[in-house]
Amino acid sequence: MRDVAKLAGVSHQTVSRVLNEHPHVRPETRTRVLEAMRSLNYRRNLAARTLVTRRSNTLGIIGFETTLFGPASMLYGIESAAREAGYLVSIATVRNLEQTDVLGAVDRLAQHAVDGIIAIAPKTAVTSALMQAPSELFCVAVGGAGDAEAVSTVRIDNAEGAALATRHLLELGHTTVHHAAGPGDWPEAHERREGWRRALEAAGAPVPPVTPQWWDAATGYEQGRAFAADPSVTAIFCANDRIALGVLRALHEAGRRVPDEVSVVGFDDMPDSGFFLPPLTTISQDFGELGRRSLALLLEHMRRPAGDGSVDQVVVPPTLVRRASTAPPPAQIDPAQIDPA
The missing domain is CATH 3.40.50.2300 (Response regulator)
Structure with a gap:
């Protein structure tokens, strides 16, 4: 960082502000710092940043091995929303939607020091596993029926x-x-x-x-x-x-x-x-909206005091798309009205 500051002709505090996207940096200064970073092939030390901030800026996503359109689209929607918000994503997939498999995925993500977990939860075993996650690890479930009393959920109605x-x-x-x-x-x-x-x-x-x-x-x-x-x-x-x-x-x-x-x-x-x-x-189903809502809910939980314990249920309304596969039923003909001739 000191090398970048020297090349750009700024203080190392200014380089830090640019890295953290602080709004009070002049555009020309920001451009000069970014050009210096590219010239020196500078990359921030994420491990060191995690030690200082106690946040990895990484979110965990739990998915499962499937070609089904809904769950695959949910995964894409969540990952896109996290990326747009400036978060890295670590994805853990499970082969079976059983509680022990999901708990293993939670443990793998916790070892990577993720700040929170969003889990695609089409079956109750997933939400049951999230209930057993470490108390300091914030979790949100996406999909399912929203019947878990201890896990916040975002789902389609x-x-x-x-x-x-x-x-x-x-x-x-x-x-x-x-x-x-x-x-x-x-x-x-x-x-x-x-x-x-x-x-x-x-x-x-x-x-x-x-x-x-x-x-x-x-x-x-x-x-x-x-x-x-x-x-x-x-x-x-x-x-x-x-x-x-x-x-x-x-x-x-x-x-x-x-x-x-x-x-x-x-x-x-x-x-x-x-x-x-x-x-x-x-x-x-608006899978992009599901991703945005689930991320917003997870970030909201992360801002709350430790041990807050509140649970939210967010329901996204679906819409009917009318195309050519529906029409009034065929007219019913009364046999008595049929002309024998």
Whole structure:
């Protein structure tokens, strides 16, 4: 730092202010210091800075090995928000969403002296593990059902998203809406199932039976084949867009036209969903907003007094994206009105 100060013709305190992005440095001075740093190939000693400030300026993110659009997009949204806020990120991934695996990830990140942890938490085992993190390590969960009493959570309102999809189909004139469900042990799938159910009950519509499955197109295809074989099915709400893709294929193979005979709605608004055939009506999640909200909540907790113990639940509303996969149901013809000739 003294070498940089000498080359730039400033004090070492000025170099420190530039490094810490202090606002009270003249632009021309800042430029001169940055040019001196580049000339000398100077890099700040982060280990020394951590010893002085007791902060590493690094955040930990816990993710899991998956190709699912939602969790992968959450990870990207969180990392982008942290980078924009000037934080380094250390990512620990787990193979299984079990409490012992997540606790191991918490321990690995704690050994790297992260200032806080944001964990993608689609299952309750993740929030249960965060509850056992060291008291001095601030943690925020993203996703899931937000039912943890001791962990602050940022999540999409999955129940309201499902209700939006269901009400949309009912308002088009469908007498009921069938549901191609996600896995039974995922809180987000459960919330979407409950939001669908409550919307039907509020409208006085029949509630068809549900068989929880997985999140992929293959299980959507199997559910779609069953729906396609039932002529009474005119509207289907799918727990995510990948399930909807499988349902659309099954309906196409069975000769059930979408949306002329059957309307389909997904959940997630994947980048490709607008290119399905037909383009998919779906529920959009703002993963960038999830990342910003989770980071803001973690930083807020880090500013609070030690042992504050307060827990926050932040819910981000979803939106309905209307495309070409939904329409009013086909007109029902009264057999008595058919001309025998």
